[in-house]
Amino acid sequence: MILTVTMNPSIDISYPLAHFRLDTVNRVADVSKTAGGKGLNVTRVLAECGENVLATGLIGGTNGQFLLDHLPSGVQPFFYTIQGDTRNCIAILHEGQQTEILEAGPTVSAAEADGFLHHFRLLMKSAQVIALSGSLPAGLPVDYYARLISIAKEEKRRVVLDCSGKALEAVLQSDCKPTVIKPNREELSQLLNREVSADLEQLKSVLSDPLFAGIDWLIVSLGADGAFAKHGSTFYKVQIPTIEVVNPVGSGDSTVAGISSALQHAKEDESLLKQAMVLGMLNAQEKITGHVNLANYDTLYQQITVKEV
Incomplete structure (x- = not known):
């Protein structure tokens, strides 16, 4: 079983407009609302891949209930209820651009923070792999x-962490x-306070920095250039094919889903990296964020190369 954790989920609202005009009325005919947040994108892709998934995090208010009502089919919800209302995140799609309006979300009390730690500990009995994704709420x-x-x-569980900034720094220093x-x-x-290029030798040096000591897998996304990874003391360069990108948002979350699934099934290094890359690419080929069309899985999988460097 895989447990996904979304500490700051959202209702993702999409407003597609042919033209976006400031300081006047914009009417939207085709509105979509989905249960969002990076962890729930991971959840959705795992469910589409047929994995057994538990989903947890913090929810509250009527938006929190909407989120529960719109979870992917088959996902087991074990969310922790707080007083604050789950946030909205609005994306305005216009003239080939995307303007986002993101609410900060609720402020979590100290009692609620402690309560979730206890709640999380109980869930360890049911999950072998934990995926922690996204920002922390106030x-x-x-x-x-x-x-x-x-x-x-x-509890000797395997953890996939996808966060950034101060939260990631705190983990690396723990x-x-x-x-x-x-x-x-x-x-x-940002972590190293110096520019990191895509040069393989520099990446080897960067991932060997003592800051990352104790982390089994380091997987660095290189966009259209694939990925660079370190597993133990072994380095890999992952080359991916060129694809037509429809919507790249959520591709990193789909990659996390692939990593989590591969860990759950104890896949070898090459298979783990290929699965992670395939799911990220499949998401980029779809209009809907956090969605993959598995009919194209095998075709892309065969076009990925993983080389030890």
């Missing part, structure tokens, strides 16, 4: 992911490390 301490990872590690992190080059540059 009120949670910056080291909250580190606390969750500590609980998971006590004693309990996740099994996998999936930064991109920009996030690596």
